[in-house]
Amino acid sequence: MLLCVVHDDADTAVGYLWCHPDKExxxxxxxxFCILxxxxxxxxxxxxxxxxxxMFAQTEFKELRLRVAADNYGAERLYRSxxxxxxxxxxRRPIANSERP
Incomplete structure (x- = not known):
């Protein structure tokens, strides 16, 4: 499900949120998730x-999940707050001495 984040006054797209509800x-x-x-x-x-x-509060869904990059401090701060x-x-770990084509 792709959702558009819009500016209150001008109906201008300011970002998007792509999510996948999983009933199981x-x-x-x-x-x-991106804000421009x-x-x-x-x-x-x-x-x-x-x-x-x-949007999902009155449904069978119990939680929201996401991943955040370790160096995305602004996003992590938002999510934690x-x-x-x-x-x-x-x-992760790079493969040492590997040959690259």
Missing amino acids: SQSVFISD PPYRGRGYGRSALVALEA MGYRPTGINM
């Missing part, structure tokens, strides 16, 4: 997440 897990996974750079820090991200939660909590950690 009773969760809604936010797979991509000129509109960041103005409350659009928070408002979009509040609206998404309201809204009650999102870490549930795991992704790790």
